Amino acid sequence: MQVALIIIGVVVFLCFFAAVFDGVLNFGNVFGMALGAVYIALGLLINRFDSTNQRLIGISAVCLLLLIVLKMYEIYRAGKNTADSEAVVIVLGCRVKGDKPSLSLEKRTDAAYRFLLNNPVAVAILSGGQGKDEKLSEALCMQKLLYDRGILKDRLIIEDKSTTTDENIRFSLEIIERLGMKKEVAIATSEYHQKRAAAICKRYGIKSSAVSSKTKMTLLPTFLLREMFGEIKEKLLQ
Numbered sequence: 177m178q179v180a181l182i183i184i185g186v187v188v189f190l191c192f193f194a195a196v197f198d199g200v201l202n203f204g205n206v207f208g209m210a211l212g213a214v215y216i217a218l219g220l221l222i223n224r225f226d227s228t229n230q231r232l233i234g235i236s237a238v239c240l241l242l243l244i245v246l247k248m249y250e251i252y253r254a255g256k257n258t259a260d261s262e263a264v265v266i267v268l269g270c271r272v273k274g275d276k277p278s279l280s281l282e283k284r285t286d287a288a289y290r291f292l293l294n295n296p297v298a299v300a301i302l303s304g305g306q307g308k309d310e311k312l313s314e315a316l317c318m319q320k321l322l323y324d325r326g327i328l329k330d331r332l333i334i335e336d337k338s339t340t341t342d343e344n345i346r347f348s349l350e351i352i353e354r355l356g357m358k359k360e361v362a363i364a365t366s367e368y369h370q371k372r373a374a375a376i377c378k379r380y381g382i383k384s385s386a387v388s389s390k391t392k393m394t395l396l397p398t399f400l401l402r403e404m405f406g407e408i409k410e411k412l413l414q
Contacts, residue, residue: 177234178219185215186242198279204402212296215241232238248400251313251407254374255367256357259385262298264290264357266348268341268365269304269314277317277403280366280399283389285321288364291387292327300327300364301351303344309386341369362387368399372407 189212190378192205218237221252222230259265270281277285281304288300300322304314313336323329335351338344360383363373367388377384391399 177230178222181215181219181222181234183216183219184237185212185219188212188215188241189211191397192401194394195327197404198234198395200395202398202402204398204400204407207350207405208398208401209369211241211244221299244401244404247404251368251371251400251403252396254371255386255388257259257386257388259387260386261295261360262360262362263295264299264301264352264360265362266297266301266303266345266365267318268344268369269302269318269338269340270366271307272310272312272314272317273346274309275317276322280389280391281314281317281406282321283391284365285318287387287389288318289322289325291362292322292331298362299331299333300346301333303333303338303348305337305339307339341373341406342376345373345380345382349380349382359383361385363387366391366399366405368396369396372403375407375410383396 189209192208192212194206215237218233222233225233265288267284270284272276272281292298292300302315306313306316315334315336319329319332319334322332333351335347338347349359351359359381363370363377363379363384364387365373368391370386370388374384374386391392
């Protein structure tokens with residue numbers, strides 16, 4: 177049991193530490209690294225307990241990790257592409273680094289670009305405000321990326337006031353209602369983000385489908401774990 181816990185701890189720690197090399201340090205990988213460290217510590221200390229408590233600690237630790245992994249997999253599975261020919265795609269913003277898109281924002285915009293190419297009459301609502309460390313809003317950054325690739329500006333609707341996923345969708349809904357559009361949309365965002373976005377859409381009476389961008393494998397565990405806690409927070413605030 178001791179060796180198993182130490183190996184599990186090292187693997188978990190390294191899975192989340194890998195994101196640091198891509199310049200990512202957030203609640204997801206900090207928690208993941210801390211979890212790995214706890215498993216390593218348990219492995220090093222477990223022999224101090226009697227055999228009954230060793231089994232209890234070992235089984236509890238494995239069950240906890242299994243629950244977390246299954247929840248992360250559920251979130252990942254929800255990112256499967258389901259969009260077809262919706263008239264509106266809402267593109268959910270992500271961080272802008274100065275005036276440059278983050279990798280996640282760039283990939284979300286790429287997914288929206290492919291959707292707009294395949295659906296030439298569709299329009300995009302680009303949703304995302306401007307943070308304190310951002311030189312322009314996420315929405316304007318996405319507009320520039322899409323316009324530079326040949327998407328006409330009259331197909332790109334700006335929503336640049338939102339700061340959360342809930343606001344992304346709620347403020348986009350206001351635009352949809354104002355323009356008299358159907359409440360049937362495609363959501364362009366990272367695959368790990370689709371499950372929570374779909375739940376928010378459902379709450380606002382929007383029928384949504386997924387246009388997912390893919391996350392780099394070294395970053396995926398970090399964002400899946402962070403998203404798991406994002407879901408918990410969302411439910412507590414309802």
